[in-house]
Amino acid sequence: MVRVVVIGGGWAGCAAAIAAAKAGASVILLERTDLLLGTGLVGGIFRNNGRFTAAEEAIAMGGGDLFVAMDANNRHKGINFPGHQHASLYDVTTMEPLVRKVLQNYNIEVRFQTRVVDTVKFGKRLQAIVIDGNETIKGDVFIDTTGSAGPMGNCIKYGNGCSMCILRCPSFGPRVSVTAKSDIKEIMGQKADGSFGAMSGSCKLNKDSLSKEVREKLEAEGVVVIPMPEHLIKSKTGGLSKKACSQYAIAEYAANIVLLDTGHAKLMTPFMPIEELRTIPGLERARYEDPYAGSIGNSIRYLGIAPCDDSLKVEGIDNLFCGGEKAAVLVGHTEAVITGLLAGHNAVRHCLDMQYLKLPRTLATGDFISYVHEQMGTIEGLRLRYTFSGSVYFERMKLHELYSTNRAEIHERVASSGLTDIYNRCLV
């Protein structure tokens, strides 16, 4: 039996575990905290702009389980907000138990509060990983989906300090990169000014702390846009360049406060002093839900990206794959899921001595992975973030006619590249 060990239970790790299980492996997923989904616990936006195409491609390839779960749990669909069309918002407060159930259906063993602290390597192969308390967990192949955000020391050095975000490092211990512990030098994303890392791009406000009008409008329409009061426009723009998500670093977000209903009220700004926030009409009593210290800052990410090729195998280790933010300077859970699926699938192929799957550039997801990896070779490229939903990559999608909202057309493209239901095939 092929034994796959996935480290990190965010969207990418869950997707990798599912893909590996579908391909016929016995899968164990290790999660540092007590909840799956990682930063997906505060995400929520999917199917906006090019993410629609990417999600449909994954569904056509047989890796749609998580997108189906998100669709089934959405609060709003087909909403538009500045720069973004046809977005769906899943309910972040109820998403996690649903994903647990999906993993359970595939007989994936999930171990919570299990933090990796080291690896056991022999030559260019990983033999086992060591968890806190010195237990070792052996496997045939490993998938690093530990992300690139935090912990506190990094958030102080490259940001404004620990902002008490959903990663909850002080409570569960910091993230440890399997790649870095295997002596592979990691890549660090940069801000526009060349300093390392980038700040997460949005905060969550407690919905009950909003005014009745704002709350009701938000729940009815999914989005509320409040023009930014004159006195705040100046102080806010400074925060924009520190954002992770360049799809929101546009003028509309400096001139307006954009709130989205993801269960909490998602505020599309990395942080804002609560005194300033409360001068906005309707937000007079507002308080943060995540990060709790949204007044001072947000988590810092892109501090540990694994060097990997387009099959998502980590360079320098024969049996280590990676997904999500670990695999490239990418943003969002759609991006995490599509890379996770590929990593999980290829991990099983590794054990069976099969040729690795690489997604063709005729598909948005294939072009995305290849394009981001190409761009990461340059300094300028490391200073951008890549997502199907905006910024440079969405422009490229439109230019190369990879963007489509026509389900039949997308499924046809996948079929013509011969990848229909590829993730559903048992390889073992």
Added chain:
Amino acid sequence: MINKFASRCIDINTEYCPCMLAETNHCVFCSHLKGEQVCNCNWTGSCILYEKQWHSKKQDLPGAETKVRIEIESPVTVKTEIGKNTYQLEFTVTPELAQGLQKAGSFIFMRRAGDPEFYNFPVGIMGVSDTLVQVVIEAIGPKSVRLLNDDTCSQIIVRGPYANGIFGQPWIDNTKSSKVILVAGGLGQPPAMPIARTLVNNGNQVTALVAPGKVGRAFIEAELRKMNIEVISIPSLRQTGIPLLRQMFASLEQRPDLVVSAGPDDQHYALIAAMQAVDVNLPMAATNNTTMCCGEGICGSCEKQTRDNKMVKTCKVQTDFTEFICD
């Protein structure tokens, strides 16, 4: 029971962290404070970079500078000769310093009042009652001789508290309701006392092997018996102690869960060899006998190389003693 522990600085999570090493980017623990780019520490529950940041904010306030050890001058109240050139001293310290010396493995630096700081030498604590501290010193080198040989000067300077007197401290602290063998030889007897107290308080069944060593006297036997510890007196560790230990390690009924060696390094090595001879690998705690000058990780005199080629500042860093064995 833990079977392996990470190398950790003993001062983490105490008021002495972050220390002067963090100020100069030589922290033995935090990767950022060693000059590395990203987090890569062996998490202990707190972030030293954070502690340092808060500390830096306070530094301008008077009295909030980097916390340094307490240094006090005190008269020696009792001085008893207990062996050749070996004296038991008693003196009072401040309540704060006495409190800091309660834990097994605590030590202080001592010198004669009026002498320059380079006369400081480390001394393990034998016992603390209220503010009265008990130590045993053998006049063997220039520093200890200078302190002991001058009968006219009984005023001493005490600096402390320091904590890393035992390699394998976590085992002493965390072994509960288990079988423990404590081997105390020669000048290993004084530091064996606080170890014995901790082990007994944790409900362990302790058997002590006490050898007189060069001191020529097993002076802690009576005290150990008072604690209900089974004491086996051995005239010579090498001739009678080691064969006895080997026999105990080999027997399933007598084999302990933890071995504690209080004595010279040769004794530590002999115990490890005894375990190897009968093919057992028991957790072991051993007293720290390293030569030290400052105790703060600054001077470098206590640095030792481990088997995997790392340099360890033994005045601060916890390490398994077996790591120091070079094949």
